[in-house]
Amino acid sequence: MLENKTIAFIGAGSMAESILGGLLSEKLVNPQQIVVTNKTNDQRLNELNERYSISIAESKEDAMKKADLVILAMKPKHIEDGISSIKEYTTDNHLIISVLAGVSTSYIEEQFGMKTAVVRAMPNTSSKVSASATALCRGYYASVHQLDTASALFAAIGTVSIFDEAKMDAVTGISGSGPAYFYYFVEAMEIAAKEAGLPETEAKELIVQTLAGAAKRLQNSDQPPSALYNEVMSPGGTTEAAFKTLERHSVQEHFKNSIKEAIKRSKELGSATRSPIS
Numbered sequence: 001m002l003e004n005k006t007i008a009f010i011g012a013g014s015m016a017e018s019i020l021g022g023l024l025s026e027k028l029v030n031p032q033q034i035v036v037t038n039k040t041n042d043q044r045l046n047e048l049n050e051r052y053s054i055s056i057a058e059s060k061e062d063a064m065k066k067a068d069l070v071i072l073a074m075k076p077k078h079i080e081d082g083i084s085s086i087k088e089y090t091t092d093n094h095l096i097i098s099v100l101a102g103v104s105t106s107y108i109e110e111q112f113g114m115k116t117a118v119v120r121a122m123p124n125t126s127s128k129v130s131a132s133a134t135a136l137c138r139g140y141y142a143s144v145h146q147l148d149t150a151s152a153l154f155a156a157i158g159t160v161s162i163f164d165e166a167k168m169d170a171v172t173g174i175s176g177s178g179p180a181y182f183y184y185f186v187e188a189m190e191i192a193a194k195e196a197g198l199p200e201t202e203a204k205e206l207i208v209q210t211l212a213g214a215a216k217r218l219q220n221s222d223q224p225p226s227a228l229y230n231e232v233m234s235p236g237g238t239t240e241a242a243f244k245t246l247e248r249h250s251v252q253e254h255f256k257n258s259i260k261e262a263i264k265r266s267k268e269l270g271s272a273t274r275s276p277i278s
């Protein structure tokens with residue numbers, strides 16, 4: 001589906017790199033099919049060029065002329081600027097895919113000021129290792145075929161789920177930010193391991209395999225997480241000792257509330273850009 005298609009990234013930060021890195025390692029596209037642009041920062045573009053042999057656009061006009069798919073990958077606060085820098089080069093043939101947290105398809109359509117096909121995506125940085133959990137929704141002018149094209153792109157770098165746009169802020173707080181939550185817990189485990197005298201490399205190996213194993217169990221089991229952690233917990237044993245402290249400090253409650261903050265923030269990022277008619 002992406003054969004002979006060129007993908008332009010408008011914004012060359014960590015999310016752009018995660019996506020393009022995944023697409024290239026899965027060989028869904030070859031480096032000549034990817035062109036990147038940034039606000040400034042030639043050093044960053046050169047770095048990506050050296051790392052992945054992708055093309056650096058001479059200008060936004062050059063990128064848009066080459067592109068079939070255009071991935072908006074700047075921060076939400078730069079969206080207005082980002083779109084105004086490519087608007088005049090946008091045609092009916094372009095499919096715009098936005099990965100921006102919070103920003104609605106109607107806002108993007110309005111900024112383009114024409115019947116632009118927009119797909120909103122929420123991937124995560126696990127794209128880089130082809131293990132993203134990506135959610136997609138389509139804007140008013142995007143066809144089912146164009147949604148399929150976006151699905152094909154993200155399916156190469158993980159799973160794809162289609163949602164109503166109203167759910168995208170929740171998705172952002174859950175799976176968009178999600179990898180960071182697990183990294184944070186892993187960091188705590190690494191610190192605890194170090195303080196208990198385990199060598200760093202071996203501890204990391206144990207922790208990462210434990211995480212991967214738990215993820216695999218969750219994927220292969222119909223049981224709720226509570227059944228799985230109860231299975232680990234022997235009465236009067238080590239896990240129970242840990243859980244007593246977790247419960248005493250209401251860690252799960254605080255964690256849940258933290259995720260709600262992420263969802264709220266996605267809504268805020270969107271309302272800062274929301275169009276009066278959306």
Ligand SMILES: NC(=O)C1=CN([C@@H]2O[C@H](COP(=O)(O)OP(=O)(O)OC[C@H]3O[C@@H](n4cnc5c(N)ncnc54)[C@H](O)[C@@H]3O)[C@@H](O)[C@H]2O)C=CC1
Nearest residue numbers: 011012013014015038039073074075076078081082100101
């Ligand atoms: N980092 C993550 O885990 C995820 C990020 N996202 C979304 O991806 C977007 C990018 O996030 P990051 O890559 O983390 O940010 P970042 O700050 O690493 O990268 C953003 C890039 O956009 C460039 N940029 C700004 N204005 C521009 C313009 N007018 N034209 C071209 N480039 C421009 C900046 O120079 C920068 O290189 C955000 O909107 C975020 O909500 C979505 C899912 C996950």
Ligand SMILES: O=C(O)[C@@H]1CCC=N1
Nearest residue numbers: 100101172176177178
């Ligand atoms: O933190 C953020 O705003 C972005 C969106 C989801 C993950 N990272």
